[in-house]
Amino acid sequence: MNRVRFALLSLAFLVLTAAAVRAMDALPKAPMAPAHNPPTAAKIELGKQLYFDPRLSATGTVSCNSCHNVMEAGEDDRPVSVGVDGQKGARSAPTVWNAAFLSVQFWDGRAASLEEQAKGPLVNPIEMGMADHKAVVERIRNIPGYRQEFGEVFGGSDPVTIDNVAMAIAAYERTLITPNSPFDRYKAGDKQALSAEAQRGMKKVESLGCTTCHSGPVFAGPALPEGQGFFMKFPTVAGSGYETRYALAEDPGRYSVTKSEDDRNLWRVSQWRNIAVTAPYFHNGSVATLDEAVRVMAATQLGRDLKPDEVSDIVAFLNSLTGEFPQQTMPRLPVMPEKSAIE
Amino acid sequence: MNRVRFALLSLAFLVLTAAAVRAMDALPKAPMAPAHNPPTAAKIELGKQLYFDPRLSATGTVSCNSCHNVMEAGEDDRPVSVGVDGQKGARSAPTVWNAAFLSVQFWDGRAASLEEQAKGPLVNPIEMGMADHKAVVERIRNIPGYRQEFGEVFGGSDPVTIDNVAMAIAAYERTLITPNSPFDRYKAGDKQALSAEAQRGMKKVESLGCTTCHSGPVFAGPALPEGQGFFMKFPTVAGSGYETRYALAEDPGRYSVTKSEDDRNLWRVSQWRNIAVTAPYFHNGSVATLDEAVRVMAATQLGRDLKPDEVSDIVAFLNSLTGEFPQQTMPRLPVMPEKSAIE
Numbered sequence: 001m002n003r004v005r006f007a008l009l010s011l012a013f014l015v016l017t018a019a020a021v022r023a024m025d026a027l028p029k030a031p032m033a034p035a036h037n038p039p040t041a042a043k044i045e046l047g048k049q050l051y052f053d054p055r056l057s058a059t060g061t062v063s064c065n066s067c068h069n070v071m072e073a074g075e076d077d078r079p080v081s082v083g084v085d086g087q088k089g090a091r092s093a094p095t096v097w098n099a100a101f102l103s104v105q106f107w108d109g110r111a112a113s114l115e116e117q118a119k120g121p122l123v124n125p126i127e128m129g130m131a132d133h134k135a136v137v138e139r140i141r142n143i144p145g146y147r148q149e150f151g152e153v154f155g156g157s158d159p160v161t162i163d164n165v166a167m168a169i170a171a172y173e174r175t176l177i178t179p180n181s182p183f184d185r186y187k188a189g190d191k192q193a194l195s196a197e198a199q200r201g202m203k204k205v206e207s208l209g210c211t212t213c214h215s216g217p218v219f220a221g222p223a224l225p226e227g228q229g230f231f232m233k234f235p236t237v238a239g240s241g242y243e244t245r246y247a248l249a250e251d252p253g254r255y256s257v258t259k260s261e262d263d264r265n266l267w268r269v270s271q272w273r274n275i276a277v278t279a280p281y282f283h284n285g286s287v288a289t290l291d292e293a294v295r296v297m298a299a300t301q302l303g304r305d306l307k308p309d310e311v312s313d314i315v316a317f318l319n320s321l322t323g324e325f326p327q328q329t330m331p332r333l334p335v336m337p338e339k340s341a342i343e
Numbered sequence: 344m345n346r347v348r349f350a351l352l353s354l355a356f357l358v359l360t361a362a363a364v365r366a367m368d369a370l371p372k373a374p375m376a377p378a379h380n381p382p383t384a385a386k387i388e389l390g391k392q393l394y395f396d397p398r399l400s401a402t403g404t405v406s407c408n409s410c411h412n413v414m415e416a417g418e419d420d421r422p423v424s425v426g427v428d429g430q431k432g433a434r435s436a437p438t439v440w441n442a443a444f445l446s447v448q449f450w451d452g453r454a455a456s457l458e459e460q461a462k463g464p465l466v467n468p469i470e471m472g473m474a475d476h477k478a479v480v481e482r483i484r485n486i487p488g489y490r491q492e493f494g495e496v497f498g499g500s501d502p503v504t505i506d507n508v509a510m511a512i513a514a515y516e517r518t519l520i521t522p523n524s525p526f527d528r529y530k531a532g533d534k535q536a537l538s539a540e541a542q543r544g545m546k547k548v549e550s551l552g553c554t555t556c557h558s559g560p561v562f563a564g565p566a567l568p569e570g571q572g573f574f575m576k577f578p579t580v581a582g583s584g585y586e587t588r589y590a591l592a593e594d595p596g597r598y599s600v601t602k603s604e605d606d607r608n609l610w611r612v613s614q615w616r617n618i619a620v621t622a623p624y625f626h627n628g629s630v631a632t633l634d635e636a637v638r639v640m641a642a643t644q645l646g647r648d649l650k651p652d653e654v655s656d657i658v659a660f661l662n663s664l665t666g667e668f669p670q671q672t673m674p675r676l677p678v679m680p681e682k683s684a685i686e
Contacts, residue, residue: 052414054412054419055420059421059425059429060419060420060421061409061419061421061425066404069397069676070673071395071673071674071675071676072676072678073678076397076403076404077398077403077679077683077684077685078402078403078404078683078685079683079685079686082402082404084429085429086402086427086428086429086430087429276680276681277678277679277680279679279681279682279683280682280683280686285683288682288683288686289681289682289683290681290682291681315681319680319681322678325675327672327673327675328672328673329670329671329672329673330413330414330670330671330672330673331414332414332668332670333412333414333415335415335416335620335665336420336620336622337619337620337662338619338622338632338633338634338658338662339622339623339631339632339633340420340421340422340622340623340628340631340632341420342420342421342422343422343623343631
């Protein structure tokens with residue numbers, strides 16, 4: 001991306017920001033579901049089963065939950081995720097909690113919706129490794145309990161389809177919301193909910209300019225129409241040393257989707273919700289601690305070298321964005337009677 | 344094992360059988376816990392967290408639940424299990440449901456208790472792959488929420504120990520009981536609970552002699568004192584062809600523990616509870632279907648070639664041993680704040 005284009009893009013961000021973004025919003029109670037995929041209790045339960053079912057992977061060992069672990073903070077606490085046969089990917093699993101509030105999915109925004117996202121890892125050879133979507137559908141269709149549930153939820157003569165698999169999983173994911181963080185309680189009027197340190201941090205992220213991008217309900221930018229991504233170049237400011245130390249520019253980011261030079265090292269702006277409990281950080285999971293992540297962002301995005309107390313104030317504020325993870329029941333995965341699902 | 348010794352051993356089994364075994368018992372409500380590990384609600388919840396926590400493996404990707412999946416029927420629906428780095432073991436994961444009623448653990452009975460069993464996979468290089476128990480304890484001790492819970496549950500100045508880890512996991516596992524199978528309801532007086540086919544199968548497994556070994560509360564033999572195993576040679580009758588087809592004699596079984604020739608191809612008698620939903624079958628997971636498993640057992644253990652209707656009757660009876668899997672809540676795994684658990 002040449003400098004002029006980048007400056008124009010930045011200007012566009014700032015204008016957008018001034019109009020609608022800069023606010024730090026409380027978390028909405030529930031995300032909007034697309035009109036074609038209204039949630040029902042049965043669909044959500046089916047989606048939960050599919051989300052937790054490792055039989056949706058080639059080896060029967062990797063489920064959606066393996067990398068986006070709902071019982072952890074929605075991810076896997078590792079630098080990069082591990083798929084079938086122990087294969088490692090190149091990117092760190094983002095948390096599934098509150099992902100429904102993001103307007104595009106994946107680090108590079110290559111999926112416009114949760115529905116579209118859910119179809120990807122199933123057939124990624126280093127993730128769940130199924131040969132194709134037909135193989136996924138056949139695996140599910142062979143399990144009698146699933147056949148029955150898909151019929152009840154979606155109807156029709158052939159209810160087990162990859163689109164219905166994705167819709168059920170997305171419907172479940174839209175229930176994964178973490179309300180009542182200290183920040184949300186503060187915004188709702190409980191002025192004791194944030195420590196003095198966290199309140200200083202809150203002012204600091206505004207005055208430094210972090211919230212130019214990290215705004216909105218999950219601090220990942222404004223709530224845009226589904227599929228319209230809010231991207232930013234990372235790293236933008238060269239010369240900090242972090243770029244090399246953490247290999248931040250090696251992965252071309254959105255360029256790998258569009259093959260446009262303008263998109264080199266462009267990334268979807270990450271959410272801040274639960275950021276204190278979803279280490280390690282950045283697309284390649286190269287930074288293990290939150291304080292270092294704050295230093296890296298200040299240096300690479302704002303050209304700032306923060307003082308230790310500035311870092312600790314910001315870290316205190318980011319901790320205040322850890323919400324409540326509602327208790328969930330375990331799904332019962334439909335059994336394969338009298339024979340093995342995986343041979 | 345020479346033939347005389349084997350005949351003597353068989354005789355001993357038969358005597359034991361006549362005295363105490365042959366009964367097919369209803370499932371008890373709860374197993375006995377050892378005196379040194381009384382269950383409490385907090386200990387069980389801690390054990391559930393540990394059981395589901397993949398951070399107890401070297402790579403942060405394999406938990407107890409990965410292979411003994413509580414949401415499936417307590418195992419992984421695969422021939423053999425997959426540990427860290429995609430490594431495959433040589434044996435099929437037995438179900439954790441009702442394992443508390445077994446008097447020894449592992450296929451070869453090398454653990455005398457659930458507590459002892461829980462320590463094994465953690466440090467098995469092809470399972471969870473931790474360097475040693477010290478590394479497991481350090482991983483857990485680094486997570487503040489675990490430190491606090493261990494203190495509350497076990498007390499003392501150094502509550503995070505490998506023995507306490509194992510005790511918590513075992514306490515959780517003792518809650519994994521599947522009551523109210525059709526067979527149990529039949530035994531309790533509901534004569535409609537078993538189909539005519541299943542009732543014929545129930546008589547058939549007694550008349551054929553299956554229940555000489557497969558008796559007791561989980562059909563894995565008599566309830567012996569903890570640590571006293573009920574083992575049987577498998578395969579015993581040569582010449583069926585199954586031995587070669589399914590490589591049944593390649594793994595020396597209990598011999599690998601004792602190095603005694605008498606123990607070659609000796610195995611703990613497997614439970615029948617939920618057998619219809621825990622395919623594939625046998626120590627090496629080589630038989631994919633229940634009907635084939637029935638044919639193999641009749642041929643290799645009793646020298647019998649069953650007719651198709653005998654097989655289908657027995658399969659109907661075995662299906663009646665599928666119990667109810669109680670709904671469970673998901674544990675919340677204690678978070679590692681501001682840094683990554685796995686680097």
